Amino acid sequence: MKKNSVETPSTHTIHKDPGARKEKTIHIVLLLAATVSLLALFLITAFVVGEGWPVMVKHGPLNLILGTDWTPSRLSFGMLPQLTGTLLVTLGALLIAVPLGVGCAIFLAELSSEKVANLLRPCISLLAAVPSVVYGFLGVIALVPLLRSTFGGSGYSLLAGSIVLAIMILPSIINISEDTLRALPIDYREASLALGSTRWQTIWRVLLPAARPGIVVSIILAMGRAIGETMAVMMVTGNRAKVTGALLDPGATMAGTIGLEWSYAADEHSSALFALGTFLFIVIMLLNGVAQLVTSRGRVSQ
Amino acid sequence: MMQSAKISVQDFSLYYGAFHALKKISLGFPPRSLTALVGPSGCGKSTLLRSLNRMNDLIAGVRVEGRVSLEGSNIYDPDVDVVPLRKKVGMVFQRPNPFPMSIFENIAYGPRVHGEKKRSRLQDIVEQSLKSAALWDEVKDRLDSPALKLSGGQQQRLCIARLLAVEPEVLLMDEPCSALDPIATEKVEELVMDLKKKYTIVVVTHNIAQAARISDYLAFFYLGEMIESGVTRQLLTNPTKHQTEDYLTGRFG
Numbered sequence: 001m002k003k004n005s006v007e008t009p010s011t012h013t014i015h016k017d018p019g020a021r022k023e024k025t026i027h028i029v030l031l032l033a034a035t036v037s038l039l040a041l042f043l044i045t046a047f048v049v050g051e052g053w054p055v056m057v058k059h060g061p062l063n064l065i066l067g068t069d070w071t072p073s074r075l076s077f078g079m080l081p082q083l084t085g086t087l088l089v090t091l092g093a094l095l096i097a098v099p100l101g102v103g104c105a106i107f108l109a110e111l112s113s114e115k116v117a118n119l120l121r122p123c124i125s126l127l128a129a130v131p132s133v134v135y136g137f138l139g140v141i142a143l144v145p146l147l148r149s150t151f152g153g154s155g156y157s158l159l160a161g162s163i164v165l166a167i168m169i170l171p172s173i174i175n176i177s178e179d180t181l182r183a184l185p186i187d188y189r190e191a192s193l194a195l196g197s198t199r200w201q202t203i204w205r206v207l208l209p210a211a212r213p214g215i216v217v218s219i220i221l222a223m224g225r226a227i228g229e230t231m232a233v234m235m236v237t238g239n240r241a242k243v244t245g246a247l248l249d250p251g252a253t254m255a256g257t258i259g260l261e262w263s264y265a266a267d268e269h270s271s272a273l274f275a276l277g278t279f280l281f282i283v284i285m286l287l288n289g290v291a292q293l294v295t296s297r298g299r300v301s302q
Numbered sequence: 303m304m305q306s307a308k309i310s311v312q313d314f315s316l317y318y319g320a321f322h323a324l325k326k327i328s329l330g331f332p333p334r335s336l337t338a339l340v341g342p343s344g345c346g347k348s349t350l351l352r353s354l355n356r357m358n359d360l361i362a363g364v365r366v367e368g369r370v371s372l373e374g375s376n377i378y379d380p381d382v383d384v385v386p387l388r389k390k391v392g393m394v395f396q397r398p399n400p401f402p403m404s405i406f407e408n409i410a411y412g413p414r415v416h417g418e419k420k421r422s423r424l425q426d427i428v429e430q431s432l433k434s435a436a437l438w439d440e441v442k443d444r445l446d447s448p449a450l451k452l453s454g455g456q457q458q459r460l461c462i463a464r465l466l467a468v469e470p471e472v473l474l475m476d477e478p479c480s481a482l483d484p485i486a487t488e489k490v491e492e493l494v495m496d497l498k499k500k501y502t503i504v505v506v507t508h509n510i511a512q513a514a515r516i517s518d519y520l521a522f523f524y525l526g527e528m529i530e531s532g533v534t535r536q537l538l539t540n541p542t543k544h545q546t547e548d549y550l551t552g553r554f555g
Protein backbone atom coordinates (compact mmCIF):
# COMPACT_ATOMS: atom_id res chain seq x y z
CA MET A 1 0.00 0.00 0.00
CA LYS A 2 2.67 2.41 1.06
CA LYS A 3 4.84 1.38 -1.86
CA ASN A 4 2.06 2.08 -4.34
CA SER A 5 1.35 5.55 -3.07
CA VAL A 6 5.02 6.38 -3.47
CA GLU A 7 5.25 5.04 -7.00
CA THR A 8 2.10 6.56 -8.45
CA PRO A 9 3.20 10.17 -8.54
CA SER A 10 6.59 9.41 -10.03
CA THR A 11 5.16 7.45 -12.97
CA HIS A 12 2.63 10.21 -13.32
CA THR A 13 5.11 13.04 -13.66
CA ILE A 14 7.15 11.57 -16.49
CA HIS A 15 4.11 11.62 -18.80
CA LYS A 16 2.77 14.82 -20.27
CA ASP A 17 -0.54 15.62 -18.66
CA PRO A 18 -3.18 17.78 -20.35
CA GLY A 19 -2.33 20.64 -18.01
CA ALA A 20 1.08 21.01 -19.60
CA ARG A 21 -0.38 21.89 -23.00
CA LYS A 22 -2.69 24.45 -21.42
CA GLU A 23 0.27 25.99 -19.65
CA LYS A 24 2.12 26.23 -22.94
CA THR A 25 -0.82 28.07 -24.54
CA ILE A 26 -0.96 30.55 -21.70
CA HIS A 27 2.77 31.03 -22.02
CA ILE A 28 2.47 31.85 -25.73
CA VAL A 29 -0.44 34.26 -25.20
CA LEU A 30 1.48 36.15 -22.52
CA LEU A 31 4.59 36.26 -24.67
CA LEU A 32 2.49 37.71 -27.48
CA ALA A 33 1.04 40.38 -25.19
CA ALA A 34 4.50 41.33 -24.01
CA THR A 35 5.76 41.51 -27.60
CA VAL A 36 2.85 43.71 -28.67
CA SER A 37 3.42 46.21 -25.86
CA LEU A 38 7.15 46.30 -26.55
CA LEU A 39 6.39 46.86 -30.22
CA ALA A 40 4.02 49.70 -29.37
CA LEU A 41 6.69 51.32 -27.22
CA PHE A 42 9.19 50.95 -30.03
CA LEU A 43 6.81 52.44 -32.60
CA ILE A 44 5.98 55.43 -30.41
CA THR A 45 9.66 56.07 -29.78
CA ALA A 46 10.49 55.73 -33.46
CA PHE A 47 7.68 58.08 -34.40
CA VAL A 48 8.62 60.79 -31.89
CA VAL A 49 12.30 60.57 -32.72
CA GLY A 50 11.53 60.49 -36.45
CA GLU A 51 9.34 63.58 -36.34
CA GLY A 52 11.90 65.47 -34.29
CA TRP A 53 14.78 64.32 -36.46
CA PRO A 54 14.87 67.26 -38.94
CA VAL A 55 15.30 69.81 -36.15
CA MET A 56 17.83 67.60 -34.36
CA VAL A 57 19.92 67.40 -37.52
CA LYS A 58 19.56 71.05 -38.45
CA HIS A 59 20.51 72.51 -35.06
CA GLY A 60 22.43 69.65 -33.48
CA PRO A 61 21.21 68.05 -30.20
CA LEU A 62 23.80 69.80 -28.03
CA ASN A 63 22.82 73.22 -29.33
CA LEU A 64 19.19 72.40 -28.68
CA ILE A 65 19.85 71.30 -25.10
CA LEU A 66 22.16 74.19 -24.27
CA GLY A 67 20.31 76.89 -26.22
CA THR A 68 18.68 79.42 -23.93
CA ASP A 69 16.39 81.09 -26.43
CA TRP A 70 13.10 79.53 -27.46
CA THR A 71 11.41 81.78 -30.04
CA PRO A 72 9.52 79.65 -32.56
CA SER A 73 8.69 82.65 -34.77
CA ARG A 74 12.42 83.19 -35.37
CA LEU A 75 13.02 79.43 -35.65
CA SER A 76 15.15 79.58 -32.53
CA PHE A 77 14.68 76.42 -30.50
CA GLY A 78 16.91 76.51 -27.41
CA MET A 79 15.44 74.03 -24.94
CA LEU A 80 17.42 74.81 -21.80
CA PRO A 81 14.54 76.88 -20.35
CA GLN A 82 12.15 73.94 -20.57
CA LEU A 83 14.74 71.48 -19.34
CA THR A 84 15.62 73.48 -16.25
CA GLY A 85 11.96 74.38 -15.75
CA THR A 86 10.95 70.73 -15.76
CA LEU A 87 13.73 69.72 -13.39
CA LEU A 88 13.02 72.58 -10.97
CA VAL A 89 9.26 72.03 -10.91
CA THR A 90 9.74 68.30 -10.39
CA LEU A 91 12.38 68.75 -7.73
CA GLY A 92 10.23 71.29 -5.92
CA ALA A 93 7.22 68.97 -6.07
CA LEU A 94 9.25 66.09 -4.64
CA LEU A 95 10.71 68.28 -1.89
CA ILE A 96 7.19 69.10 -0.78
CA ALA A 97 5.44 65.80 -1.47
CA VAL A 98 7.98 63.24 -0.25
CA PRO A 99 8.23 64.35 3.40
CA LEU A 100 4.52 65.06 3.51
CA GLY A 101 3.58 61.79 1.81
CA VAL A 102 5.92 59.59 3.82
CA GLY A 103 4.77 61.38 6.98
CA CYS A 104 1.15 60.67 6.11
CA ALA A 105 2.02 57.03 5.37
CA ILE A 106 3.72 56.70 8.77
CA PHE A 107 0.71 58.23 10.45
CA LEU A 108 -1.73 55.91 8.68
CA ALA A 109 0.32 52.74 9.09
CA GLU A 110 1.83 53.20 12.53
CA LEU A 111 0.19 55.89 14.60
CA SER A 112 -3.48 56.42 13.78
CA SER A 113 -6.24 54.14 14.96
CA GLU A 114 -7.75 51.80 12.39
CA LYS A 115 -10.91 53.90 12.47
CA VAL A 116 -9.18 57.15 11.56
CA ALA A 117 -7.09 55.41 8.89
CA ASN A 118 -10.20 53.92 7.31
CA LEU A 119 -11.73 57.38 7.19
CA LEU A 120 -8.68 59.07 5.69
CA ARG A 121 -7.78 56.47 3.09
CA PRO A 122 -10.81 57.05 0.79
CA CYS A 123 -10.16 60.80 0.94
CA ILE A 124 -6.63 60.22 -0.31
CA SER A 125 -7.86 57.95 -3.10
CA LEU A 126 -10.29 60.70 -4.07
CA LEU A 127 -7.35 63.10 -4.31
CA ALA A 128 -5.87 60.77 -6.93
CA ALA A 129 -9.11 60.64 -8.92
CA VAL A 130 -9.43 64.41 -9.46
CA PRO A 131 -8.62 65.26 -13.12
CA SER A 132 -5.48 67.33 -13.55
CA VAL A 133 -7.34 70.22 -15.22
CA VAL A 134 -9.27 70.68 -11.97
CA TYR A 135 -6.00 70.98 -10.06
CA GLY A 136 -4.90 73.53 -12.63
CA PHE A 137 -8.08 75.44 -12.06
CA LEU A 138 -7.68 75.42 -8.30
CA GLY A 139 -4.12 76.56 -8.82
CA VAL A 140 -5.24 79.50 -10.91
CA ILE A 141 -8.06 80.69 -8.68
CA ALA A 142 -6.52 79.99 -5.26
CA LEU A 143 -2.79 79.31 -5.32
CA VAL A 144 -1.62 81.87 -7.88
CA PRO A 145 -3.40 84.80 -6.16
CA LEU A 146 -2.04 83.64 -2.82
CA LEU A 147 1.52 83.57 -4.14
CA ARG A 148 0.98 86.94 -5.77
CA SER A 149 -0.16 88.58 -2.56
CA THR A 150 2.52 86.87 -0.47
CA PHE A 151 5.62 87.21 -2.64
CA GLY A 152 4.63 89.82 -5.24
CA GLY A 153 5.02 89.29 -8.96
CA SER A 154 2.34 87.63 -11.06
CA GLY A 155 2.04 84.54 -8.94
CA TYR A 156 2.38 82.35 -12.04
CA SER A 157 5.61 80.60 -11.21
CA LEU A 158 7.61 77.39 -11.04
CA LEU A 159 6.71 77.30 -7.35
CA ALA A 160 3.00 77.30 -8.21
CA GLY A 161 3.69 74.36 -10.55
CA SER A 162 5.62 72.55 -7.82
CA ILE A 163 2.85 72.96 -5.28
CA VAL A 164 0.10 71.82 -7.63
CA LEU A 165 2.21 68.84 -8.71
CA ALA A 166 3.02 68.01 -5.10
CA ILE A 167 -0.68 67.68 -4.32
CA MET A 168 -1.18 65.55 -7.40
CA ILE A 169 1.60 63.08 -6.62
CA LEU A 170 0.86 62.89 -2.91
CA PRO A 171 -1.68 60.02 -3.13
CA SER A 172 0.63 57.57 -4.86
CA ILE A 173 3.46 58.30 -2.43
CA ILE A 174 1.14 57.84 0.53
CA ASN A 175 -0.49 54.66 -0.76
CA ILE A 176 2.64 52.79 -1.77
CA SER A 177 4.61 53.89 1.28
CA GLU A 178 1.79 52.91 3.61
CA ASP A 179 1.41 49.51 1.95
CA THR A 180 5.15 48.95 2.29
CA LEU A 181 5.15 49.87 5.96
CA ARG A 182 2.15 47.66 6.65
CA ALA A 183 3.76 44.74 4.88
CA LEU A 184 6.76 44.78 7.25
CA PRO A 185 6.63 41.89 9.71
CA ILE A 186 5.31 42.69 13.19
CA ASP A 187 8.55 41.07 14.40
CA TYR A 188 10.57 44.20 13.63
CA ARG A 189 8.29 46.34 15.77
CA GLU A 190 8.25 43.85 18.64
CA ALA A 191 11.99 43.30 18.53
CA SER A 192 12.66 47.01 18.62
CA LEU A 193 10.16 47.84 21.36
CA ALA A 194 11.35 44.91 23.46
CA LEU A 195 14.83 46.46 23.49
CA GLY A 196 13.37 49.51 25.19
CA SER A 197 13.19 51.82 22.22
CA THR A 198 10.37 54.28 21.78
CA ARG A 199 7.76 54.05 19.09
CA TRP A 200 9.36 56.91 17.25
CA GLN A 201 12.84 55.35 17.35
CA THR A 202 11.31 52.15 16.03
CA ILE A 203 9.73 53.99 13.11
CA TRP A 204 12.75 56.11 12.32
CA ARG A 205 15.55 53.62 12.76
CA VAL A 206 13.98 50.27 11.90
CA LEU A 207 10.77 50.58 9.92
CA LEU A 208 11.69 53.40 7.53
CA PRO A 209 15.05 51.86 6.52
CA ALA A 210 13.34 48.50 6.04
CA ALA A 211 10.66 50.13 3.91
CA ARG A 212 13.12 52.13 1.84
CA PRO A 213 12.87 50.13 -1.40
CA GLY A 214 9.08 50.56 -1.47
CA ILE A 215 9.31 54.23 -0.64
CA VAL A 216 11.86 54.78 -3.41
CA VAL A 217 9.52 53.05 -5.85
CA SER A 218 6.72 55.39 -4.82
CA ILE A 219 9.02 58.34 -5.44
CA ILE A 220 10.00 57.03 -8.91
CA LEU A 221 6.37 56.73 -9.91
CA ALA A 222 5.61 60.18 -8.54
CA MET A 223 8.58 61.63 -10.37
CA GLY A 224 7.48 60.08 -13.65
CA ARG A 225 4.06 61.59 -13.23
CA ALA A 226 5.47 65.00 -12.26
CA ILE A 227 7.83 65.19 -15.22
CA GLY A 228 5.16 64.25 -17.71
CA GLU A 229 2.28 66.23 -16.23
CA THR A 230 1.07 68.79 -18.75
CA MET A 231 -2.26 70.45 -18.14
CA ALA A 232 -2.12 71.54 -14.50
CA VAL A 233 1.49 72.71 -14.80
CA MET A 234 0.80 74.60 -18.01
CA MET A 235 -2.03 76.50 -16.30
CA VAL A 236 0.00 77.84 -13.36
CA THR A 237 3.68 78.17 -14.32
CA GLY A 238 3.31 81.15 -16.64
CA ASN A 239 5.03 79.36 -19.54
CA ARG A 240 7.77 81.89 -19.97
CA ALA A 241 10.64 80.19 -21.79
CA LYS A 242 13.51 81.77 -19.94
CA VAL A 243 16.23 80.03 -17.95
CA THR A 244 15.87 80.78 -14.26
CA GLY A 245 16.93 79.32 -10.98
CA ALA A 246 14.36 81.20 -8.94
CA LEU A 247 11.27 79.19 -8.04
CA LEU A 248 9.21 82.38 -7.81
CA ASP A 249 9.90 83.26 -11.47
CA PRO A 250 7.52 82.15 -14.16
CA GLY A 251 8.90 79.34 -16.26
CA ALA A 252 8.06 76.68 -18.81
CA THR A 253 8.27 72.89 -18.69
CA MET A 254 8.88 70.48 -21.54
CA ALA A 255 5.48 68.82 -21.38
CA GLY A 256 3.78 72.17 -20.80
CA THR A 257 5.40 73.72 -23.87
CA ILE A 258 4.36 70.81 -26.06
CA GLY A 259 0.81 70.96 -24.72
CA LEU A 260 0.54 74.68 -25.17
CA GLU A 261 2.13 75.14 -28.59
CA TRP A 262 1.08 71.93 -30.23
CA SER A 263 -2.25 73.25 -31.55
CA TYR A 264 -0.72 75.96 -33.74
CA ALA A 265 2.79 74.69 -34.44
CA ALA A 266 3.68 73.92 -38.03
CA ASP A 267 6.67 72.62 -39.97
CA GLU A 268 9.93 73.19 -38.14
CA HIS A 269 8.19 74.36 -34.97
CA SER A 270 6.23 71.13 -34.81
CA SER A 271 9.37 69.13 -35.43
CA ALA A 272 11.05 71.07 -32.60
CA LEU A 273 8.23 70.08 -30.27
CA PHE A 274 8.87 66.44 -31.17
CA ALA A 275 12.55 66.95 -30.46
CA LEU A 276 11.52 68.37 -27.09
CA GLY A 277 9.40 65.26 -26.61
CA THR A 278 12.42 63.10 -27.41
CA PHE A 279 14.41 64.80 -24.67
CA LEU A 280 11.49 64.43 -22.28
CA PHE A 281 11.60 60.72 -23.03
CA ILE A 282 15.32 60.58 -22.37
CA VAL A 283 15.05 62.51 -19.10
CA ILE A 284 12.37 60.13 -17.82
CA MET A 285 14.42 57.10 -18.84
CA LEU A 286 17.53 58.45 -17.14
CA LEU A 287 15.73 59.26 -13.89
CA ASN A 288 14.09 55.85 -13.92
CA GLY A 289 17.45 54.24 -14.42
CA VAL A 290 18.95 56.12 -11.49
CA ALA A 291 16.01 55.20 -9.29
CA GLN A 292 16.28 51.53 -10.29
CA LEU A 293 19.92 51.63 -9.31
CA VAL A 294 19.03 53.07 -5.92
CA THR A 295 16.45 50.36 -5.27
CA SER A 296 18.68 47.49 -6.31
CA ARG A 297 21.46 48.81 -4.12
CA GLY A 298 18.97 49.11 -1.25
CA ARG A 299 18.03 45.48 -1.72
CA VAL A 300 21.62 44.29 -1.77
CA SER A 301 22.45 46.05 1.49
CA GLN A 302 19.66 44.20 3.26
CA MET B 303 10.97 31.93 46.80
CA MET B 304 8.55 34.88 46.68
CA GLN B 305 10.64 37.00 49.03
CA SER B 306 13.97 36.88 47.25
CA ALA B 307 12.44 37.01 43.77
CA LYS B 308 13.87 39.45 41.24
CA ILE B 309 10.55 39.65 39.54
CA SER B 310 7.27 38.18 40.70
CA VAL B 311 3.61 38.09 39.78
CA GLN B 312 0.90 38.26 42.41
CA ASP B 313 -2.76 37.35 41.85
CA PHE B 314 -2.23 38.27 38.24
CA SER B 315 -5.08 37.91 35.77
CA LEU B 316 -5.14 38.87 32.12
CA TYR B 317 -8.08 39.17 29.74
CA TYR B 318 -8.03 39.33 25.94
CA GLY B 319 -11.35 41.15 25.61
CA ALA B 320 -13.78 38.79 27.34
CA PHE B 321 -11.41 35.82 27.26
CA HIS B 322 -9.81 35.09 30.61
CA ALA B 323 -6.33 33.98 29.55
CA LEU B 324 -4.45 34.07 32.88
CA LYS B 325 -6.22 33.26 36.12
CA LYS B 326 -4.85 34.62 39.39
CA ILE B 327 -1.26 33.60 38.84
CA SER B 328 1.23 33.99 41.70
CA LEU B 329 4.82 33.09 41.00
CA GLY B 330 8.30 34.41 41.74
CA PHE B 331 11.43 34.27 39.60
CA PRO B 332 14.63 34.09 41.69
CA PRO B 333 17.69 36.01 40.53
CA ARG B 334 20.58 34.35 38.74
CA SER B 335 18.59 31.26 37.93
CA LEU B 336 16.46 29.92 35.15
CA THR B 337 12.76 29.32 35.54
CA ALA B 338 10.97 27.34 32.86
CA LEU B 339 7.28 27.78 32.08
CA VAL B 340 5.80 24.59 30.70
CA GLY B 341 2.37 23.34 29.77
CA PRO B 342 0.27 22.38 26.78
CA SER B 343 -0.07 24.79 23.89
CA GLY B 344 -2.54 27.63 24.52
CA CYS B 345 -2.29 27.48 28.31
CA GLY B 346 -1.00 31.05 28.58
CA LYS B 347 2.80 30.68 28.82
CA SER B 348 3.55 33.31 26.19
CA THR B 349 0.89 35.58 27.62
CA LEU B 350 2.49 35.45 31.06
CA LEU B 351 5.96 36.01 29.63
CA ARG B 352 4.80 39.03 27.64
CA SER B 353 3.15 40.39 30.76
CA LEU B 354 6.54 40.62 32.46
CA ASN B 355 7.76 43.43 30.21
CA ARG B 356 4.33 44.71 29.18
CA MET B 357 4.63 43.63 25.55
CA ASN B 358 0.92 42.84 25.87
CA ASP B 359 0.28 46.58 25.92
CA LEU B 360 0.65 46.42 22.13
CA ILE B 361 -2.45 44.23 21.80
CA ALA B 362 -5.77 46.05 21.75
CA GLY B 363 -8.35 44.97 24.31
CA VAL B 364 -5.96 43.51 26.87
CA ARG B 365 -6.86 44.09 30.53
CA VAL B 366 -4.88 43.01 33.57
CA GLU B 367 -5.52 42.65 37.31
CA GLY B 368 -3.03 42.04 40.11
CA ARG B 369 0.63 42.96 40.33
CA VAL B 370 3.91 42.24 38.61
CA SER B 371 6.71 43.38 40.89
CA LEU B 372 10.18 44.11 39.61
CA GLU B 373 12.40 44.52 42.68
CA GLY B 374 9.37 45.41 44.73
CA SER B 375 7.63 47.98 42.54
CA ASN B 376 4.61 47.23 40.43
CA ILE B 377 5.35 47.53 36.71
CA TYR B 378 1.65 48.09 36.01
CA ASP B 379 1.51 51.23 38.14
CA PRO B 380 0.13 54.08 36.03
CA ASP B 381 3.30 56.17 36.33
CA VAL B 382 5.62 53.43 35.03
CA ASP B 383 7.35 54.17 31.72
CA VAL B 384 7.52 51.01 29.62
CA VAL B 385 10.65 52.13 27.75
CA PRO B 386 13.13 51.80 30.65
CA LEU B 387 11.15 48.79 31.89
CA ARG B 388 11.74 46.94 28.62
CA LYS B 389 15.39 47.89 28.67
CA LYS B 390 15.65 46.14 32.05
CA VAL B 391 13.41 43.21 31.15
CA GLY B 392 14.34 42.13 27.66
CA MET B 393 12.86 39.50 25.41
CA VAL B 394 13.89 36.87 22.86
CA PHE B 395 11.13 35.70 20.57
CA GLN B 396 10.10 32.32 19.26
CA ARG B 397 11.01 33.17 15.69
CA PRO B 398 14.47 34.75 15.36
CA ASN B 399 13.74 38.35 14.38
CA PRO B 400 16.92 40.22 13.47
CA PHE B 401 16.45 43.58 11.80
CA PRO B 402 17.14 43.80 8.06
CA MET B 403 20.53 45.41 8.73
CA SER B 404 24.10 44.27 9.13
CA ILE B 405 25.16 42.12 12.06
CA PHE B 406 26.98 45.09 13.57
CA GLU B 407 24.01 47.43 13.20
CA ASN B 408 21.66 44.90 14.74
CA ILE B 409 23.65 44.83 17.95
CA ALA B 410 24.57 48.50 17.97
CA TYR B 411 20.90 49.37 17.61
CA GLY B 412 19.98 49.01 21.28
CA PRO B 413 22.93 50.97 22.70
CA ARG B 414 22.34 53.62 20.04
CA VAL B 415 18.71 54.21 20.95
CA HIS B 416 19.82 54.45 24.56
CA GLY B 417 22.20 57.24 23.68
CA GLU B 418 25.59 55.65 22.94
CA LYS B 419 27.17 57.52 20.02
CA LYS B 420 30.88 56.75 20.21
CA ARG B 421 31.95 54.37 17.48
CA SER B 422 34.77 52.83 19.52
CA ARG B 423 32.46 52.19 22.47
CA LEU B 424 29.86 50.66 20.14
CA GLN B 425 32.51 48.39 18.68
CA ASP B 426 33.41 47.21 22.16
CA ILE B 427 29.78 46.55 23.01
CA VAL B 428 29.21 44.62 19.79
CA GLU B 429 32.26 42.44 20.35
CA GLN B 430 31.42 41.85 24.01
CA SER B 431 27.80 40.97 23.29
CA LEU B 432 28.67 38.62 20.46
CA LYS B 433 31.22 36.90 22.69
CA SER B 434 28.68 36.53 25.48
CA ALA B 435 26.25 35.04 22.99
CA ALA B 436 28.92 32.62 21.73
CA LEU B 437 28.66 33.98 18.20
CA TRP B 438 31.79 36.11 17.92
CA ASP B 439 34.06 33.48 16.37
CA GLU B 440 31.52 32.67 13.69
CA VAL B 441 30.84 36.24 12.57
CA LYS B 442 33.83 38.37 13.55
CA ASP B 443 35.03 38.59 9.93
CA ARG B 444 31.71 39.64 8.47
CA LEU B 445 30.14 42.08 10.89
CA ASP B 446 28.99 44.20 7.95
CA SER B 447 27.12 41.46 6.15
CA PRO B 448 23.33 41.26 6.47
CA ALA B 449 22.05 39.56 9.61
CA LEU B 450 19.33 37.85 7.62
CA LYS B 451 21.98 35.82 5.78
CA LEU B 452 22.87 33.97 9.00
CA SER B 453 21.43 30.53 9.72
CA GLY B 454 18.40 30.24 12.02
CA GLY B 455 20.47 29.23 15.03
CA GLN B 456 22.96 32.03 14.44
CA GLN B 457 20.11 34.49 14.04
CA GLN B 458 18.68 33.46 17.39
CA ARG B 459 22.04 33.87 19.09
CA LEU B 460 22.34 37.23 17.36
CA CYS B 461 19.00 38.21 18.89
CA ILE B 462 20.32 37.17 22.29
CA ALA B 463 23.48 39.21 21.69
CA ARG B 464 21.36 42.16 20.62
CA LEU B 465 19.47 41.86 23.88
CA LEU B 466 22.62 41.56 26.01
CA ALA B 467 23.95 44.74 24.39
CA VAL B 468 21.37 46.84 26.23
CA GLU B 469 22.46 45.32 29.58
CA PRO B 470 19.12 43.95 30.74
CA GLU B 471 18.62 42.37 34.15
CA VAL B 472 15.92 39.89 33.27
CA LEU B 473 15.86 37.80 30.07
CA LEU B 474 12.54 36.50 28.80
CA MET B 475 12.69 33.79 26.14
CA ASP B 476 9.65 32.44 24.36
CA GLU B 477 10.43 28.98 23.00
CA PRO B 478 13.79 30.24 21.77
CA CYS B 479 14.70 26.89 20.21
CA SER B 480 11.46 25.86 18.60
CA ALA B 481 12.54 27.10 15.17
CA LEU B 482 16.03 25.58 15.43
CA ASP B 483 17.60 22.24 14.53
CA PRO B 484 19.05 20.02 17.28
CA ILE B 485 22.62 21.28 16.91
CA ALA B 486 21.58 24.93 17.02
CA THR B 487 19.33 24.09 19.96
CA GLU B 488 22.24 22.59 21.84
CA LYS B 489 24.28 25.74 21.27
CA VAL B 490 21.52 28.00 22.52
CA GLU B 491 21.00 25.77 25.54
CA GLU B 492 24.69 25.92 26.39
CA LEU B 493 24.57 29.67 26.05
CA VAL B 494 21.54 29.97 28.31
CA MET B 495 23.18 27.76 30.94
CA ASP B 496 26.07 30.16 30.94
CA LEU B 497 23.91 33.30 31.03
CA LYS B 498 21.90 32.19 34.03
CA LYS B 499 24.96 32.67 36.23
CA LYS B 500 24.46 36.39 35.70
CA TYR B 501 20.85 37.04 34.75
CA THR B 502 17.36 36.20 35.87
CA ILE B 503 16.01 34.10 33.03
CA VAL B 504 12.47 32.96 32.26
CA VAL B 505 12.11 30.47 29.41
CA VAL B 506 8.90 29.21 27.89
CA THR B 507 9.25 25.74 26.48
CA HIS B 508 6.98 22.88 25.56
CA ASN B 509 9.90 20.53 25.69
CA ILE B 510 10.07 18.83 29.08
CA ALA B 511 13.46 17.31 28.37
CA GLN B 512 14.81 20.76 27.62
CA ALA B 513 13.26 22.19 30.79
CA ALA B 514 14.90 19.38 32.74
CA ARG B 515 18.27 20.14 31.18
CA ILE B 516 18.39 23.88 31.63
CA SER B 517 16.01 25.05 34.35
CA ASP B 518 16.40 25.43 38.10
CA TYR B 519 12.73 26.09 38.73
CA LEU B 520 9.69 24.95 36.88
CA ALA B 521 6.10 26.17 36.71
CA PHE B 522 3.38 24.12 35.11
CA PHE B 523 0.42 25.82 33.48
CA TYR B 524 -2.89 24.46 32.32
CA LEU B 525 -5.80 26.39 30.80
CA GLY B 526 -4.67 29.74 32.10
CA GLU B 527 -3.94 28.54 35.62
CA MET B 528 -0.68 27.77 37.28
CA ILE B 529 -1.10 24.25 38.57
CA GLU B 530 2.15 24.00 40.49
CA SER B 531 5.68 25.29 40.67
CA GLY B 532 8.90 24.38 42.39
CA VAL B 533 12.45 23.20 42.03
CA THR B 534 12.72 21.48 38.67
CA ARG B 535 14.10 18.14 39.80
CA GLN B 536 11.55 17.76 42.58
CA LEU B 537 8.63 18.74 40.42
CA LEU B 538 9.64 16.39 37.62
CA THR B 539 10.17 13.39 39.86
CA ASN B 540 7.45 14.11 42.35
CA PRO B 541 4.54 16.10 40.95
CA THR B 542 1.77 16.69 43.48
CA LYS B 543 -1.09 17.53 41.09
CA HIS B 544 -2.63 15.01 38.74
CA GLN B 545 -2.68 17.44 35.76
CA THR B 546 1.08 17.82 36.08
CA GLU B 547 1.56 14.12 36.25
CA ASP B 548 -0.69 13.57 33.23
CA TYR B 549 1.27 16.12 31.24
CA LEU B 550 4.64 14.73 32.26
CA THR B 551 3.65 11.21 31.38
CA GLY B 552 2.47 12.43 28.00
CA ARG B 553 -1.24 11.92 28.45
CA PHE B 554 -1.92 15.31 26.82
CA GLY B 555 -0.10 18.25 25.24
Ligand SMILES: Nc1ncnc2c1ncn2[C@@H]1O[C@H](COP(=O)(O)OP(=O)(O)O)[C@@H](O)[C@H]1O
Binds near residue numbers: 321341343344345346
Ligand atom coordinates in the same frame (compact mmCIF):
# COMPACT_ATOMS: atom_id res chain seq x y z
N1 LIG C 1 -3.80 38.47 20.90
C1 LIG C 1 -4.67 37.58 21.41
N2 LIG C 1 -5.99 37.84 21.36
C2 LIG C 1 -6.88 36.95 21.86
N3 LIG C 1 -6.54 35.78 22.41
C3 LIG C 1 -5.24 35.46 22.49
C4 LIG C 1 -4.24 36.35 21.99
N4 LIG C 1 -3.03 35.78 22.19
C5 LIG C 1 -3.28 34.58 22.79
N5 LIG C 1 -4.58 34.40 22.98
C6 LIG C 1 -5.22 33.24 23.63
O1 LIG C 1 -4.76 33.15 24.95
C7 LIG C 1 -4.49 31.79 25.28
C8 LIG C 1 -3.06 31.66 25.72
O2 LIG C 1 -2.22 31.91 24.61
P1 LIG C 1 -0.64 31.83 24.70
O3 LIG C 1 -0.21 32.63 25.86
O4 LIG C 1 -0.09 32.21 23.38
O5 LIG C 1 -0.43 30.28 24.98
P2 LIG C 1 0.93 29.43 24.95
O6 LIG C 1 2.07 30.33 24.74
O7 LIG C 1 0.94 28.72 26.26
O8 LIG C 1 0.78 28.44 23.84
C9 LIG C 1 -4.82 30.97 24.05
O9 LIG C 1 -6.12 30.41 24.24
C10 LIG C 1 -4.83 31.97 22.94
O10 LIG C 1 -5.77 31.60 21.97
Ligand SMILES: [Mg+2]
Binds near residue numbers: 347348349476
Ligand atom coordinates in the same frame (compact mmCIF):
# COMPACT_ATOMS: atom_id res chain seq x y z
MG1 LIG D 1 3.40 30.49 23.05
